[in-house]
Amino acid sequence: MHDNVVDRSKDITILELLDRVLNKGVILTGDIVISVADIDLVYVGVKLMLSSVETMEQLKSAKSIIEKNG
Amino acid sequence: MTNNKILCNTGTVNLSIQDITDKIEKLEKAEEAKLKLTPDNAESGLAKLVLTLVELIRKLVEKQAMRRVDGGSLTEEEIERLGETLMKLEMKMEELKKHFNLTDRDLNINLGPLGDLM
Amino acid sequence: MDKIIYAILSVKEDPEKLMAQLNTMKGILEADLYIVSYEDISAVVSDINRSDLIADKTNALKFAELIENLAEQFTVIPVRFGSLVESSDRIKKMLERNYNKIQNNLLEIKNKVEFGLKVFCDPEKMKAEIKIKAEAEPLIESIKSKKKSIYTDYLLNKLKEHRFEEQLLAHVDCIILDITTHLKQLNPIQKFKKMVSATNIIDAVLLLEKDKKELCINVVNELQNKYPDLSFMLTGPWPPYNFVDINIK
Numbered sequence: 121m122h123d124n125v126v127d128r129s130k131d132i133t134i135l136e137l138l139d140r141v142l143n144k145g146v147i148l149t150g151d152i153v154i155s156v157a158d159i160d161l162v163y164v165g166v167k168l169m170l171s172s173v174e175t176m177e178q179l180k181s182a183k184s185i186i187e188k189n190g
Numbered sequence: 191m192t193n194n195k196i197l198c199n200t201g202t203v204n205l206s207i208q209d210i211t212d213k214i215e216k217l218e219k220a221e222e223a224k225l226k227l228t229p230d231n232a233e234s235g236l237a238k239l240v241l242t243l244v245e246l247i248r249k250l251v252e253k254q255a256m257r258r259v260d261g262g263s264l265t266e267e268e269i270e271r272l273g274e275t276l277m278k279l280e281m282k283m284e285e286l287k288k289h290f291n292l293t294d295r296d297l298n299i300n301l302g303p304l305g306d307l308m
Numbered sequence: 309m310d311k312i313i314y315a316i317l318s319v320k321e322d323p324e325k326l327m328a329q330l331n332t333m334k335g336i337l338e339a340d341l342y343i344v345s346y347e348d349i350s351a352v353v354s355d356i357n358r359s360d361l362i363a364d365k366t367n368a369l370k371f372a373e374l375i376e377n378l379a380e381q382f383t384v385i386p387v388r389f390g391s392l393v394e395s396s397d398r399i400k401k402m403l404e405r406n407y408n409k410i411q412n413n414l415l416e417i418k419n420k421v422e423f424g425l426k427v428f429c430d431p432e433k434m435k436a437e438i439k440i441k442a443e444a445e446p447l448i449e450s451i452k453s454k455k456k457s458i459y460t461d462y463l464l465n466k467l468k469e470h471r472f473e474e475q476l477l478a479h480v481d482c483i484i485l486d487i488t489t490h491l492k493q494l495n496p497i498q499k500f501k502k503m504v505s506a507t508n509i510i511d512a513v514l515l516l517e518k519d520k521k522e523l524c525i526n527v528v529n530e531l532q533n534k535y536p537d538l539s540f541m542l543t544g545p546w547p548p549y550n551f552v553d554i555n556i557k
Contacts, residue, residue, distance in 0.1 A: 141372040144549035145388035256470035273459030
């Protein structure tokens with residue numbers, strides 16, 4: 121039971137951290153976030169849309185962010 | 191690795207396993223979405239963008255209408271007409287979503303306080 | 309080679325200390341860290357081949373850890389994971405173009421850290437409480453008419469939903485006001501998100517001075533005692549990820 125609590129704490133900490141490093145922090149490109157009434161509506165990757173197909177293929181081959189096993 | 195950053199976490203309701211799973215799904219989807227936008231699927235990406243905006247506007251219009259109704263300033267007939275318009279708008283939106291094979295989740299729209307609680 | 313950017317900081321204070329620190333650390337794929345500067349602001353970077361950057365959890369966490377280490381000693385503006393730039397020259401130009409914005413931001417976050425405060429509810433309890441309030445409101449005359457139609461029914465339902473929502477938001481706003489009042493003594497900059505999920509009714513981030521941590525914990529415990537049906541979760545301290553929303557092109 122104690123282990124569960126500790127594990128969850130770790131999970132939560134990692135989740136909070138990932139949420140910040142993946143979604144927050146300064147954006148260094150021309151990405152646009154369209155925001156209406158405090159709702160982040162659409163995250164338009166202008167940079168991605170204008171990227172060459174080649175770059176897209178490279179990004180596509182990147183592994184997914186969250187491994188299934190956590 | 192990372193230290194435990196939880197300073198207080200008491201109380202009976204906490205971030206549940208479901209919440210954590212949902213959040214991870216959301217993070218995954220966001221990254222996936224960024225990766226998926228290629229010239230090939232740019233069209234459906236565009237459809238998503240447009241429908242998302244249209245849906246938002248529809249919801250705002252609906253909200254505004256409800257405020258007016260609640261305000262009590264509309265006549266019976268106006269209310270009837272309003273109901274008809276809103277209903278048809280919603281039906282049309284459902285049609286569009288079906289046509290492009292998009293769900294509310296795809297459109298990244300938080301269903302609002304109602305979505306999960308109703 | 310491309311560059312990964314980890315953070316932006318000011319070298320004015322202690323350039324030697326910064327270099328010394330960077331020499332003890334390694335970046336993604338064990339690359340060396342160095343800085344690219346424009347006047348007194350610098351970006352902390354490491355080299356990488358675009359195709360080698362695997363966007364997985366391990367690298368993301370490593371990236372975050374690096375920022376964390378830097379933030380302990382310096383005032384840093386955290387950069388989002390995955391920012392690649394083609395050359396040092398591009399970086400210099402970016403820093404130059406956004407010089408003022410960056411300086412202002414650094415000033416805002418100096419000696420401050422971020423805390424996260426999430427408030428959870430029991431959806432069933434909350435639903436029950438709010439429903440009572442919402443349904444207590446009288447229906448409007450115009451709808452009470454005998455003439456029923458699918459349109460009026462539709463509207464009626466929408467109205468019920470609307471009232472429920474309004475009550476719920478009003479309730480949450482009340483709690484936020486209370487939280488704000490309690491936190492006032494800490495003089496924070498705060499941002500709130502409401503109704504993030506069925507259970508997470510408030511998702512707030514606070515920017516406070518580093519030494520206010522204990523005080524903050526006390527305040528949150530006070531709030532927890534005041535609202536036994538809700539759960540308050542305080543996390544931190546974090547580097548100020550949520551307080552650097554400058555867009556650097």
